[in-house]
Amino acid sequence: MANSAADSRQSHLTQYIPPKGMYEEFEDDAHYLAKVKGWGLSTKKEFWYKDRYQHCLVTIKGYEIFGETAEFNTLVIEFPDGNLTCIHPAYLKEMQSSGFGKEIIAQASGDESAAVEVKKEKKPEPAAPAAMEAKAKTPAKKEKVKKAPKLVLPEEKVHFTATVKQFALSWNHFNEDNDEVVVFENVRIEQEEPIEVGLAWGSHSKTLKKHELEPGQQLEFDGKIVKKSLPKGKDVEDEALLLDVSVAYKINNPSKITKK
Structure with a gap:
């Protein structure tokens, strides 16, 4: 309970990346199950979010689509306090590991001995969600052959x-x-x-x-x-x-x- 209260007090320090305008929502439970399986996540309704300031359960509200052929997704997750943020599916999957985030949480609480213990078995740290999203959005090298002009599609409804x-x-x-x-x-x-x-x-x-x-x-x-x-x-x-x-x-x- 003490950790939960501390997370609540420090949640405002988390850097949120809210969705830009409208995002895709799930049509029904079958659509939700198909999408989370495709992202490599379990089919449960709540997932752990862990950063330096809070450790809490979040839900997936929807997703954004991007990429030239709409092959990339960024998840839109909701925190217990109602805040929304975007996160790469692979990064949310990393957070479900029991060892993920122990070191940064220990450092935030001042428990240096716990941080040192975690460092011994620490795996390479995944990139921040914004960095992973930017990498996914990086366009491929332009081809020399000119293509027919594409339709410029509106992003909104x-x-x-x-x-x-x-x-x-x-x-x-x-x-x-x-x-x-x-x-x-x-x-x-x-x-x-x-x-x-x-x-x-x-x-x-x-x-x-x-x-x-x-x-x-x-x-x-x-x-x-x-x-x-x-x-x-x-x-x-x-x-x-x-x-x-x-x-x-x-x-x-x-x-x-x-x-x-």
Whole structure:
């Protein structure tokens, strides 16, 4: 209890890195389990956070997506006092080790003998979360061959118009099974200068299933769009559920859906 009280008093000294604007949230428990497994974490709901000033349980509220092909994630975790901070999945995983943080906590409390004992079995210290994030965000060397200009996608939620092209199966390597997805065509971001996206896809979530969509249905909705290719389904018996074109963009968290 004494350590818990000390952590509470010193939590304001922790350097928080709050998310920049909106971040991705989990659609349901199955989505949460698939994501934490992919990050190499256990499927529990709370994880240890350890730094020089506090040692407490946190929860994963969501994640940020970045990278040219949206392959990197930064976790958004919530502390008991409600503070949010971003952290690299690998760094949070390191914190779950029983030996992690003993030395810096001992130094903060003035127990030098404990710090010396931990040093004997100390492993190489992981990089700070901000440094790990910066490393992950470092762009690859520019290729000499010029590529076609890419769409500049908005980071915030925007308004879309689109048509349901078809339903398809997509391979989910986290649970090693096919997921049902919706493929949209004529996707357009409606703003002062509209952006023609073309094809995009999204999970056939509970929100979309409530609207009983059909191919050819025209829709309006709000959502976020990222560059993420649609993985093709595997061992699909019904060929109608196989996609014969590539789709490079994904729409997340659609809301305010209306049929035209």
